[in-house]
Amino acid sequence: MLSGFLAGLGLVGCDAISLKELKPGVSNGYEVRERMGQPTMEWKNVDGTLTWEFPRGPEGIVTYMIVIGPDNILREIRQVLTDENFARIEKGLTKEQVRRLVGKPARMTTFALKNEEVWDWKYQGEGRPNTMEFFHVHFDPDGKVIHTSRTMVPAG
Numbered sequence: 001m002l003s004g005f006l007a008g009l010g011l012v013g014c015d016a017i018s019l020k021e022l023k024p025g026v027s028n029g030y031e032v033r034e035r036m037g038q039p040t041m042e043w044k045n046v047d048g049t050l051t052w053e054f055p056r057g058p059e060g061i062v063t064y065m066i067v068i069g070p071d072n073i074l075r076e077i078r079q080v081l082t083d084e085n086f087a088r089i090e091k092g093l094t095k096e097q098v099r100r101l102v103g104k105p106a107r108m109t110t111f112a113l114k115n116e117e118v119w120d121w122k123y124q125g126e127g128r129p130n131t132m133e134f135f136h137v138h139f140d141p142d143g144k145v146i147h148t149s150r151t152m153v154p155a156g
Contacts, residue, residue: 015036015056015062015064018035018036019035019064019077021035022035022036022074022077023074024074024075024076024077025073025074025075026073026074027073027074028068028072028073028074029050029068029072029073029074030072031074032052032066032068032074036052036054036064036066037054039052039053039054039066040053040054040055040103040104041053041099041103041104043100045067048069048070049067049068049069049070049075050067050068051065051066051067051068051100052065052066052067052068053065053099053103053104054066054103055103055104055106057104057105057106057121057122058106058107058122059106059122060122061081061122061123061124061132062079062081062123063079063080063081063102063103063104063121064077064078064079064080065077065078065080065103066078080101080102080103081102081103081121081123081124081135082123082126083125083126085101085102086102086135086148088101089101089102089137089145089148090145091144091145091146091147092144092145093144093145094143094144094145095119095139095143098119098137098145102121102135103121105119105120105121105137106120106121106122107119107120108120115140115141116138116139116140116141116146117138117139117143118136118137118138118139119136119137119139120134120135120136121134121135122134123135131152131153132152132153133150133151133152133153134150134151134153135148135149135150136148136149136150136151
């Protein structure tokens with residue numbers, strides 16, 4: 001477990017260096033892939049841009065969404081595991097809509113007796129530096145959000 005945590009810290013450290021080298025409006029998609037690796041998901045947006053997903057889980061606490069323009073120029077880098085994004089997840093959203101908001105979950109668990117699937121993301125809550133959290137999204141059998149919940153994990 002400690003080795004997984006340390007590996008996660010190393011990955012975040014490498015990301016910090018890579019992200020510092022990537023400049024919106026200047027860097028291109030090839031440079032993004034060179035520094036960040038292959039995205040785990042790619043979405044085509046209606047404006048012609050692409051959004052690439054880079055989750056750093058299951059031990060990592062960040063997921064980056066990187067937007068590349070139709071001209072292959074980096075437009076935006078967002079860390080999406082935030083309280084603000086989690087607050088946007090509401091009853092009735094689909095799995096695809098949730099994934100576009102916060103990226104690939106660290107874990108997906110099916111609870112047959114409750115007839116639901118739960119996706120989990122580990123993250124650092126804003127304003128709570130000594131606590132890791134798990135954010136959970138509960139889906140019904142049709143793949144729609146039923147509700148969300150959190151589990152606080154005190155550091156230590």
